[in-house]
Amino acid sequence: MNIWELIGIWLAAILTFAVFSFLYRDNPVYKWAEHLFVGVSAAIGVYATLDQAVVPAVREALAFPGVFKLVTWLAVVLGALILFKLEIFATYLPNLTFLSRYPIAFVTGMGVGLTLVNVVNGYLFPQTQATFLPLFNIQGANWLTILNNWIIVLGVVFALMYFFFSAQYKGRLGMVLRVGITFLMVAFGAMFGYTVMARLSLLIGRIYFLLHDWLHLI
Amino acid sequence: MFRAPVWLVFIAGLFMASAFFIPVDPFPMMQTWALKWDVIVSAFALVVGIDSLVMHHIRRVQRRQNVLYSGTLLVGFWVTIAWGAFAWWRYGGPFATQSTFLWLFRYIVVPMDATMFSLLAFFIASAAYRAFRARNFSSSLLLLSAGIVMLGRVPFGDWAAAPIFTAFALLLAFYFLRVFRQYEGWGRGIRLVVGIAFLAVGIVLLWPVWLNGQIFPAFRFVVHHIQGLAGWIMEVPQMAARRGIDLGISLGSLAFALRVLVGIERGYMR
C-alpha cells in the first residue's frame, strides 16, 4: 500500500465521520466537509463535462463535411448567448441579459417536443394496453389470477379518477375519492418498504469501508 | 417577441416531435445534431453556473463571512481544476486510467457521495417512526403495507412478522374496546365490532391448538406467507395504483407540454 493510498483512506474515513456527525447536529466539521465536497465535485463536474460531452460532441460535429460544420458553429454561438447571464454582464450590460433566454428556450423546446411524442409512445399506449386484462371467462386460470386482474383494473381506474380536477366528489361520489386514496396509500407504503433495503445496503457499504479498509478489523 | 422567445420553443418543440415520425434523412441526422447542440449549450451554461458558485463564495470571503468554509470551497475548486489540467497534459485526459486525478474522485467524491447517500438509512427509520401512525383508515393502510413489504423482503423478517402482527392486533383491539363507549350511535357499534374483530385475530394467532401436528397454526401461516404477500402487494395493488398515477402524470405532462408549446404557459420564461 503506497503512501497516497494510505492518505486517501484516512481522508475518506475522516470525511465519512464528518458526514455522520451531521446526524447529531450541524457542526463546523460537517460544514467544512460539505464545502470541500461542493468545491471538488464542481471542478470534477467541469472536467467530466469537457471530457465526456463537449470534446466528443465537438469532434464528431466537426467531422461532418463542409457546410454542416457551420451548424456546429451556430450551436456555439447559441450556447455563447447564455454567457450574458455571467455576473459581470448582469452588472454592466443588464439590457442584454434577455439574450440568454434564447438557448434556454431552445433546450426547453426540445424537451417539450420530445415529451409530446415519447410520453404517448413510451408510456400512455403500452401501459394502457397492459391494463386490458380479462375479467372473467379465462380457461385454465385460477381464481387468484382473476382476482388480481380485477384489482389491477379497478386500481388503475380509481387511481386515475382520484386526479379528476373537474369533478366535485361529494356525497355518493366521495366513495371514488376514498377508494382511490386507499389504493394510493397501499402503493406508497409498499414503495417505502421496498426502498428500505437498498438504502440500508449503502450504510452497510460505508460501515464495511470503515471496518475493513480503514481499521482492518474484518 | 425578442425579449421572450416563445416562438423558439415552438419551433424547436415541433421539430423534435416531427423528427420522431420521419425515419429518413435528413430528420434523424438533424435530431442527432439537436442533441449535440444541447450538449454544447449545457457546456456554456456550466460556465455560468461555476461563475455563480465562485462569485457567491468570493463575496462571502470579502464580507469576512464564513471565511474558513467558503475558502475551503474555493481552494478545493481551484486545486482540483489545476490538478485536472495537469492530468490532461500529463496523461492525455483527466480520467485516463493511470491519471492521478482519479485519486480526488476516489477518496473525496466517492466516500462523501456514498456517506451522504447512506444517511438515508437513518432518515428512513426516523421518518417511518414519526410519520407512520394509524391516525385514520388510509394511514393505517400505508403503515400496514409498508410493514408487510419490509418484513417480507429480508431473512428472519417472516419470523418477526407474526409476533409483531399479533401485538398490533391486540393493541388495536384494546384501543377500540376502550374508546367505543365514548362515541354515540353508529360510531359506537362500529368501533365495538372492529375491536372484537381485532381481538379475535389476536386470539386466533395465539391459539395454541395442534393442527396437522403443529402448534400455533395461524401464527405459522403468517410466517410462511409473509414473503408471498409482500410480493403480491408489490405486483398487484402497488402496480395498479402506480400505473394509475403514471397515466395521470402522462396526460398532465402532455397538457402542460402543449401549454408551453403554444405559449399559454410562459411563467418559466419571464
Next chain:
Amino acid sequence: MRFLYILTTIDRRIIYALVFLATALPFLFKKSPDVQITPEVERVYRFIDRLPAGSRIVISADYGPSSMPEIQPMLYAICKHAFTKGHKVYLLTHWTYQGLIAGQDGIMSAVRDFNREIKEGKHPERTDTLIEGVDYVSWGFRPGGMAVMLLMNSDIRMAFSRDVRGILLDSLPAMQGFRNLRDLGTVENPKGILIGLEAGFTGDVWVVYGQAQGRWPMALGSTAVVTPSYYTYLEAGQIIGILGGLKGAAEYEQLAGFKGQASIGMLSQSIVHILVVVLIFLGNLGFFLARRK
C-alpha cells in the same frame, strides 16, 4: 401513561444510534445466518463451478460508486470463486471512469485477499500468487457502448488494444487464443461466460445486442431496483441466471463457501428492518394508549 407518551416522542438521535449499532454490530461478531438460495443464483454458481479449469470469465462492471455496496460483493465473490477454480477473469466497463474505479477496486481486493490466502496455504493446488496478465486482465473503458459490444463479438482487440496498464493485449498470456467473445462457447458447450454487473440500462444492451448476436453464455448481476426488469431475459433463455441485489450476492457467497460483506450485511438488513417495524409499533403503542379521546 407518561411512559407511553415518551414512546411517541423518541428523539431522532436515539433512533439514528440504534440504526447505526444494528448495522455495525453484526460485522464485529462476524456471525451471519444462512440465506435461502434461489434457483437463478444457484444456476450461475453451478455454471461457473462446472466450467473446465482455465475457462474465461468476462465481467462487465457497469455501475458507479453509488451502487458499489450492492454490486461490489458480487464482483468480489465471483472473482474469488473463479480464481479458486483456476479460471481467468477479464474486466471491462461501459460506465466511464466511475465504472473503472468501481471495477478495479473490486477485482483488486479479491486478488489481494486471494493472494494472502495462497500465502497462508489455503489453496495448496496453487504454487504461485495471481499475476495480472496471466490470471486476470483489466481491459478498462472505451466509449461507444453498444458499438464496443458489437466489435467485441468480432474482435476484442478492435475494441481494446491495450489493457489498463497500457500493455498490448497480444503480449498478455491470458489473451492467447482469445480473439472474440464467441470464444466463450455456447451454453451447451461452454468455454467461459460473460457476467454483466449492472446498475442501469447497459445490461439490456448487452443482452439485446451483444448476446443476441454472439449467443455466448451470459448472466447478470444487478441492483435490487433494476433486477425485476431482467427476468424477461431469464424467461427467454438469453441469460442463465440473475444475482439480484445484496441478497443475490449473499447467496453467491454462501454457495462459494465464505462469508463476506453481503452475508454479514444480510443480518444487518434483517435486524434493521425488524428494528424499523418495531419502532413503528412502539410509536403506535404510545400513540393509541396515551391518547385521550
Next chain:
Amino acid sequence: MEGFFAILILNQAPELVPPQNLMVGVRSDGYWILWEPSPTDSLITRYEVFRDGQFIGRAGIGKYEFVDKGVSGPHTYFVRAVGGSRYLKEVEIWGMRLPLLFWKEEGYAETKPITIAPLPGFTASYEWQGFGFGGYRLEWGFRPQGFVEVLRKGAVIVTLPPGTQSYTDPSATLGQADYTVRDVNSGMEIKPNIRARWFAVHFRGVKVSWNQVDQGFTLMRSSETREQDMKTVDRTPPEPIAQIKPGESTFTDRGASGEIAALLRSRSPMSTYRYYLVSEDGSRVFFSEPVRPQPFNFMKLPVLIFDILFACVFFGFLFAAKQGKRMFIRKIAGLEELDNAVGRSTEMGRPIVYVPGIGTIADIETIASLTILKHVAKKAAEYETVVIMPNFDPMVTAAAKEVIKEAYTEAGRPDLYNEDNVFYVASQQFAFAGAVSGLIVREKPGATFLIGYYAAESLVIAEAGYSVGAIQVAGTASVLQTPFFLAACDYVLIGEEEYAASAYLSHNALQMATLKAEDVFKATFVSFIVLFSLLVSLGVSFIFLS
C-alpha cells in the same frame, strides 16, 4: 520446447480443400465477398480473391471476408486458398541466432466462380395494413414439461421449447380458430384459450417480387443499419430465408417484420435491407433494389393520431373558455397551502427556501416547478420575505434568476431582488443534497418548497426541513419519492397535481380550460380500460402500438 517445433515440422505437403459456401453480398460501399473456412484451414496461409479472373486482394489468417470497394454491375468472383507446410529455420538477427517459422507455398485450392448481377424488376417494399387482423393468440394455463406442439386443424404448425405458455399464430385466417396444444412428453392435448388480435396499424413484413423464373432459387436477405451516432454501421451478411420453387414470383418476408418492427419502434436508426436470389448450385446471385424506410413511420401513426386528437380537444376547450364559458375546477389541497406557507414564514420573520430538484431545464417537471416558483416569489415579494434558491442545474439557475426578478418586478418590489440568493450549487446529486440540507439547517427557513424532479435525495432535504420545523410543501411527479415526502412534509402534491398547479394558481380561465381537456382524456382512458378489458374477456385483444 523441441517437441513443440517438431509437431509443426511434421506437416508435410498437404492436400488443400477449397473454402466453402462462397457468397457475394451487396453493401453501401461495394461488394462483400464472404466464405466459410476450408476444412484444411490450419494449413492455409491466406485467401486470395479474384474478380473476373484478376487478382484484387487477399485476406489473412482467421479472416473469411473481403470487401471489393466501389464496384457495381455484374462481376464474377472466386477465392483461392494458398497453403503449404511449415518449417523452422535459424536466422541471425543482430548477432542472435533465432529459430523462426517459415511457410512454404505449395498448394492452391480454388472455389467455383460465382457471378453477381442486379436483376431488373426485382423489388421489395414494406407491406402495411391499417386496422387489421393480426392472428390468434393462444394461451394455456399449464406449464408443459416437454416440447409443445401447436396443431391447427389437426396439423402441427409449430413446435415450441419446453415451458412455453403462449403462442401467437400470425398466419391465421380470421374465423378459423381450430387449435389444439400437445405436450410431446405426456401426449396430453388441451384446447388453448384463444384470443383474436387486432392491430391499429399492422406491419405485415416485406413484400419481395421479381419476374418469374423457371428455376429453383434460394432467397436471402442482408441488412445494414446505421446507428444514432451516425458512424457505426451494423451489417448482417446475406442469410437464407426461403426456398423459391420454379414459377413463383412473390414472397412476403414475415420473418423480417419482427426485426424491422423493432427498429421502427426504437427512435430512428437507418436501415437498408437487400434481397438476393441465389441459384441452387450457388453459381449465380441476383440482388434487388434496397428497401429503405418510408418517409413516414406508420408504426407510430397511432401516436400522431392521439396527439392530434389531444390537441383538438385542448384547443376546443380553450376556445370555449375564450367565449366566456365558466368551468369548475375542484380545490387542490397542497396548492391552497402555498400562500399560507409563505404567510406563516413571514410571520415568523424567516426566509423561505425553494428547491427545484435535480432536473435539467429540458425536463418538463422543472419547467412546471419554475412556473410555481413565479407564483411563490410573487407572494414572497408582496410579504417582503426573502426567497433563497439553491440549484442543481446551471441552466435552471439562469432561468430561475429571470423568473424571480420578473416576479418581484410584477409585484412592484424590484428593489427586494438580490442576485446572491439564487445560486448554483453542484451537479453532483449528493453534493447538492448535502449543501442544501446544510443551508436549510443554518438559515432556519419558515417554509420550504421542494417542487420538481427528485430522486433519492428527496428525504435528505425533507428531513433537514423537518428538523428546523419549517412548513414543508413538496411536489414531484417521480412517484417513487412521493412516500418519502408524505412522511416528512406537511403538504404534498401527488403525481400530476404538480403540472396542474400552474394552471390552477394562475386563476386564468384559459389555463383552467386545459385542465378540463385533460379530464376528458382521463375519462376516455377509464372507459377504454373498462371496455377493452371486457372485450379481452370475450376473446378479442386490440393492439394500439405493437
